[in-house]
Amino acid sequence: MGSWITMDEVCSRLGVRPQTIYAYVSRGKLEVMSDPSDTRRSLYRAEDVASLARRKQAGRKHETLATNTLFGAEPSIPTALSTFVRERLYYRGKDAVELAGSASVEDVAQLLWNAEQAPDFSCAERITAPGRVAAFTMLGALAATGHSTHGRMTRVLHQEAQGLVGKIANAFGAAPGGKPLHLRFAQGWKQPAPVAELLRTAMVLLVDHELTSSAFAARIAASTGASLPACLLSGMTTLSGPLHGDASGRVKALFDQVEREGEDQVLAHHLSTGVPLAGFGHHLYPDGDPRATALLARIELPETIARFIEKASGLTGLQPNVDVALAALVTHYGLPADAAFGLFATARSVGLLAHSLEQLGVGQVIRPRGRYVGPMPERTS
Known part of the structure; x- marks a missing residue:
């Protein structure tokens, strides 16, 4: 069993405040347990603290930079979709919170996709058992039969993308039809107009969040020429993790x-x-x-x-x-049990497709190198 230390010792070794320690714990970077001698106190794994201290002291060595590039300390993929400035989220330079005051998901999709007009997310399909099983089953079937993104015109890809978002919304319980997404969800969940406005606000705020794990997964798939359903499925499965979209x-x-x-x-x-x-x-x-x-x-x-x-x-x-x-x-508002993930997944499908489309312009497969830390290979005579 490893050694465990108190909160005061952690703060002293890392030079941070208790709030930062809570953040490290919430992000899974620091393991915690109750003090056996006093259950009102918590103890923290000393090895985790030492690892965090080493990261703080790491210089700009090539290996450190390469590792950080993948694990979040230093984003490395150029994107014009979204960013953070002074703790505010922006979609192509427009404040996301301000957009959420009046814009629809369709408006934001047009912005992020650089589309000539707002996409039409209508869908006539009626789902008998809406939820994530229906959504992932539908995406899996489309991914298995989809066409590569290579050699296809942007407007054609936009048409396919808008159809995918419409199908995702239906799979999570939105009513069939051609109304904006937030109205279709309100109708499907039997909610009045004021709640529909809240659904619109929430989805606009959730459309994108720079280079998240799910966006990276979608970009990797897109870089290989995979179909748009496959790119979206890659992103959605990553989004479904409890440390991300769920x-x-x-x-x-x-x-x-x-x-x-x-x-x-x-x-x-x-x-x-x-x-x-x-x-x-x-x-x-x-x-x-x-x-x-x-x-x-x-x-x-x-x-x-x-x-x-x-x-x-x-x-x-x-x-x-x-x-x-x-x-x-x-x-x-007593929405369906899986409504939170349904809203998040539908809104973020717009962003995941935006990342996939943007990645197509790079024309290069994303292929990071592994940093081998296993036993040395045996020499053969």
């Missing part, structure tokens, strides 16, 4: 626990055991996720959940991220 499911489970046990009991358990609170903190937004702020301001939260968010932020120093806002939206 994180709101963990938050919703936390909200359910708060409703059953009360916010004080839940907070006491998490803080005493060092278990991070799902949905709080984001390494790109140390002072708070503007997407969450924009969406939460439009939702009249249940009193228990509102108190929980306020107390959690006060005790940890971490602000709620967009996963909290999405879970709050689904919980408060």
Whole structure:
């Protein structure tokens, strides 16, 4: 068993505040356990702390740079789709939060795809059992029979892409037809116009987020000439991870626990055991996720959940991220159980396709090198 050290020792060795330690834990970079001699305290794995310290001290050696390029410290793929400036998200230079005030998903798709007109996400198919099984089954079948993206005109690819987004929306429960996506979801989930506006806001805020794991996966597929359904499937399967696009499911489970046990009991358990609170903190937004702020301001939260968010932020120093806002939206309005992922996946399908289309212009297969750390090969005579 490795050695374990206290919070004070971790802060001293890394030269950071407790809030940063919570962020390291939430991102899986630092393992935590309860102190056997005092369950109100947490202990942290010394080996993880040493590894974090080495990373901080690493210079600009080629090997360090190459490793960081893949694992998040230094993005390396040029993109004109989205970026962050002073902790704000921008789509092609336009503030995403401001766009969410009035733009539709169709408007943002036209912007990101550089399309001549807003795409038509209509779809006439009626899904009997909507959800992620229907979505992934449909995408898998299309990926198995799809045509390569090589040698095809951009407008033709745009037509195929808009059809894919429409099918994804239907698979997650949007009503068939030609209305904008947020209205189709509201109709499919039997929600009034005010909720449809919230769905529109949420989806616009979720369309893209620079070079995420899912965007990278979609780009890798696109670089090989794979079909658009295959590119989208690559991105969507990556998006489905609980540390990425399905994180709101963990938050919703936390909200359910708060409703059953009360916010004080839940907070006491998490803080005493060092278990991070799902949905709080984001390494790109140390002072708070503007997407969450924009969406939460439009939702009249249940009193228990509102108190929980306020107390959690006060005790940890971490602000709620967009996963909290999405879970709050689904919980408060009684949307289907998998609605949070459905909204996220449908909106992000626009961004994943934008990354796939942009990657086609590079004309080069993405092929990182492995850095071998296994046993030395045996010599043969």
